[in-house]
Amino acid sequence: MSSGSDQQDIKREKILDAAYQRFLHYGYSKTTMNEIASDLSLSKALLYYYFPDKSQLYIAVMRKLAGEYIDNLQSRLNKFDNLKEAFVSQINIKHDFIVKNYNFFDFFRVNEQNLPDTIWEIITEIHQTEMVLLSAAIKIEAEKGNIKPVDNPGEIVDLLLDALHGVSVSAVSHKKVMFPQKEHLDEIHSKRLLLLDIFIKGLMY
Amino acid sequence: MSSGSDQQDIKREKILDAAYQRFLHYGYSKTTMNEIASDLSLSKALLYYYFPDKSQLYIAVMRKLAGEYIDNLQSRLNKFDNLKEAFVSQINIKHDFIVKNYNFFDFFRVNEQNLPDTIWEIITEIHQTEMVLLSAAIKIEAEKGNIKPVDNPGEIVDLLLDALHGVSVSAVSHKKVMFPQKEHLDEIHSKRLLLLDIFIKGLMY
DNA sequence: TTTTGATAATTTTGTTTAAATAGTCAGTAA
DNA sequence: TTACTGACTATTTAAACAAAATTATCAAAA
Structure with missing residues (x-):
């Protein structure tokens, strides 16, 4: 899968971590490549050796977070006692995800209108995972006869x-806003x- | 209530109509006070005799539309056969309202972030009317025993x-957007x- | 292969100017 | 006194430009 050496991967991860911290605390536009580089005592040029540009770096961090979120969701929805519990898990996991990374998503608020396609792909991937897992949950419960067909x-x-x-x-x-304010979460x-x-009651007999 | 003469009220209405047509076809920012005035063969200065400024004129039109919407809703929800019918009416009336006046609301898209307080008051008034009427509907149905308490x-x-x-x-x-795109309505x-x-089924026994 | 300092390119921010439009007012007509 | 206007001023928008900040590149060193 990954084509670089182990050393390269380790450094890549370090950069991702440092970038994540900066983005999380200061947001995308208030974070400069220079700051990330000097957090790691590296030259800015090296960042461009590992990542093609700033937005790709941000997206790489985003992808990592999304992967963790998805893993989280899958392991939790692997089995469940009843339909409501499954959906409650989804709601809680997402809630925690948003709360924890709230400032990281300031990128979304700033670029509100036109997010890069790659970001939309990640959002779509998350959404599809949710769809697959939760649809399966509904199907199972319907087959068990716990809810209406x-x-x-x-x-x-x-x-x-x-x-x-x-x-x-x-x-x-x-x-208003596409993205909720922190106090309302x-x-x-x-x-x-x-x-x-x-809603769940509406699905039951 | 209204302090002007009948003549004044009639002219005021004419201005509101002309402004409504302009705002509906061209949106707020592409409509000039000069255009509204010349549609009526009046001087622009006269508009300022009747309305303090452009945004107040827009808001006055908005208020009128909101009033019509509210009247509509009240007469329709005055009596209903069952809870679902009541809510369906609300959804349909609002849908028609949005479809009909879609371009008028471009003001909302442009000023997305900070709408004037007066606009929010109108939105709130609409919302409260909906709340009152629909809450009453629920209460009645609950008392009749048609839904759960x-x-x-x-x-x-x-x-x-x-x-x-x-x-x-x-x-x-x-x-994204705060306001849906026309094709999706x-x-x-x-x-x-x-x-x-x-949802309604979820409220029933 | 990994790293950097120096440098180029781009984006953002601020400033100026001109044009368009909003808004005012003294005065006229009914 | 009320309804109205032409001519004026004030404000906003837009375009053009320059300066500063930041992103991005690259030849060369470790």
């Missing part, structure tokens, strides 16, 4: 994920759990 | 409205009806 589990999951996501975009509160989280509760 | 109808309506609104902000599709509309269907 479902024609198209994917459609239901898609709808629910949209609805859950929508809870963070309250139409009324001042200062916990409120959003509990609203989601309530929505899930009603 | 509900502690706090307002909370449920708020949640559902958020979720419905969220359907228009698909997290995955490229090109019908797809959003049917997703909402599906979400409503499941």
Whole structure:
């Protein structure tokens, strides 16, 4: 898979870590390549030896975080006791992910309009993983007869994920945004759990 | 209430109509006060005799539209056969409202970040009307025993409205936005009806 | 192969100017 | 006194440019 040497991979990781810390604390645009380099006592030029440009570096960090998130989700949704528990796990894992990395995502707020395609691919990958895992959960529960039969589990999951996501975009509160404000995250989280509760009941007999 | 003469009110209305047409076809920033004035064969200065400034004129039109929307909603939700029908009405009326006035709202897209407080007040008024009417509907249905007892109808309506609104902000599709794109409105509309269907079932025995 | 200092290229920020548009006002007409 | 206007001023927008900050490259050294 990876074509470089072990040494190279180790250094690459170190750069990713340093970049992550900077991006997390100061955001994308307030982080300079020089700062990342000097955090590691390296020359800036070396960063360009390992990564083609700044945005690719950011994306590489993003990809790593997404991978961890996905692993997390898969191991947790590998088995579950009931449908609600499965969805609750998804909601919680995502909540923690957002809370932990909140400032890292300032890149999203800044570039709101046109995120690079690569970022969208990562978002899509996450979304598809969620779709696959949760659709499977619905299918299993439907087969067990724990909920009503479902024609198209994917459609239901898609709808629910949209609805859950929508809870963070309250139409009324001042200062809109694609991305929720940090202070609201916990409120959003509990609203989601309530929505899930009603939604799941709607799927049951 | 209104302090001007009838004549004044009539002219005011004419200005509002002309402004509405311009804003609807060309959007806020591509409409000049001169254009509105000459549509009516009046001097621009007269517009300032009736309205303090351009944004107040826009807001006055907005207020009028909101008033019509609210009247619409109230007369429709005055009585209903069952809970689902009530919510379907709300969804449909809002859908039509958005479709009809789509371009008028370009002001919202442009000023995305900081809409004037007055606009937020109008949005809030609409939201509160929806809350009151739909909460009442839930209360009535709960008392009739058609759905499970509900502690706090307002909370449920708020949640559902958020979720419905969220359907228009698909997290995955490229090109985010606070405001949905015109081509997606019908797809959003049917997703909402599906979400409503499941949600209502979740409220039933 | 990995690393760097020096340098080039690009982006961002700030400044100036001109044009377009918003907004004011003294005065006229009904 | 109320409704209205032409001529004026003030403000906003946009384009063009320069300076500063930052990204990105590259020839050469370790």
